[in-house]
Amino acid sequence: EAAVTQSPRNKVAVTGGKVTLSCNQTNNHNNMYWYRQDTGHGLRLIHYSYGAGSTEKGDIPDGYKASRPSQENFSLILELATPSQTSVYFCASGDGGVSYEQYFGPGTRLTVL
Amino acid sequence: QQKVQQSPESLTVSEGAMASLNCTFSDGTSNNFRWYRQHSAKGLEVLVSIFSDGEKEEGRFTAHLNRANLHVSLHIREPQPSDSAVYLCANSNTGYQNFYFGKGTSLTVIP
Numbered sequence: 214e215a216a217v218t219q220s221p222r223n224k225v226a227v228t229g230g231k232v233t234l235s236c237n238q239t240n241n242h243n244n245m246y247w248y249r250q251d252t253g254h255g256l257r258l259i260h261y262s263y264g265a266g267s268t269e270k271g272d273i274p275d276g277y278k279a280s281r282p283s284q285e286n287f288s289l290i291l292e293l294a295t296p297s298q299t300s301v302y303f304c305a306s307g308d309g310g311v312s313y314e315q316y317f318g319p320g321t322r323l324t325v326l
Numbered sequence: 327q328q329k330v331q332q333s334p335e336s337l338t339v340s341e342g343a344m345a346s347l348n349c350t351f352s353d354g355t356s357n358n359f360r361w362y363r364q365h366s367a368k369g370l371e372v373l374v375s376i377f378s379d380g381e382k383e384e385g386r387f388t389a390h391l392n393r394a395n396l397h398v399s400l401h402i403r404e405p406q407p408s409d410s411a412v413y414l415c416a417n418s419n420t421g422y423q424n425f426y427f428g429k430g431t432s433l434t435v436i437p
Binding site for chain 2: 217253254255256257258261271272303305313314315316317318319320
């Protein structure tokens with residue numbers, strides 16, 4: 214069964230620390246996405262990728278980096294975590310076809326103290 | 327940047343009664359719309375995708391799109407307590423990677 218998985222599911226980090234959120238998909242989709250979900254804002258796109266080696270900025274990329282080392286894996290990196298980055302992060306994959314359907318992982322809850 | 331507004335913020339219906347959720351968007355060139363369901367602490371499950379004006383049915387879920395009125399709705403027939411969740415509307419222009427999401431409607435179905 215095609216799936217998008219994320220790790221860790223929960224993370225507590227300290228201000229100024231480095232955080233890496235990982236995403237793996239078995240859908241064989243070219244496109245992958247990172248969103249954050251905050252109360253009052255809905256989901257907002259941080260970074261996305263068209264394939265291995267590519268990363269593109271979404272609507273709110275400041276403070277985040279992304280890495281796509283392979284078709285299956287897409288990471289979100291917070292080099293210097295801040296309390297404002299406390300949120301729930303969702304990864305998604307999509308085939309980029311006519312429907313532009315996106316399939317979401319279960320989310321990672323990040324708390325930065 | 328597109329704006330997507332959902333109403334109501336919360337909705338309570340009795341099991342078996344029709345549930346209707348609304349979404350308005352700001353960009354009349356949008357041509358790719360979908361409704362997602364999000365159960366607490368879980369990911370998003372796509373319910374209906376709709377690309378042209380009119381109606382699209384997927385089981386008990388029916389989406390109605392009227393781009394002239396910048397409006398898309400979701401109707402849930404015979405809702406069940408297991409349908410209690412947050413429902414998210416999203417839209418984009420085909421060819422663009424960015425989906426714009428509303429803040430969601432929290433639906434509670436009481437037995």
